[in-house]
């Protein structure tokens with residue numbers, strides 16, 4: 306009986322955690338901005354929902370105007386998602 310309760314509790318935790326991680330902002334540092342191409346290079350922390358570890362990589366941005374407020378060296382927080390097969394920044398916020 307106790308065993309069943311623990312199993313149910315564990316299952317609930319496993320179901321809940323991905324949803325919690327989903328809207329999480331990821332920390333990063335801007336390495337390079339390429340506004341003309343609508344791309345930005347970021348040194349980023351782990352992105353759980355994309356199954357990605359810390360690394361430096363190029364992201365597309367959903368809207369090039371998002372790059373108006375960032376420059377190389379800025380510390381930012383962001384959300385990224387897979388859009389048409391490309392990892393894309395959907396939201397950028399300042400600082401951490």
Ligand SMILES: [Cu+2]
Pocket residue numbers: 349357358359360361362
């Ligand atoms: Cu990455």
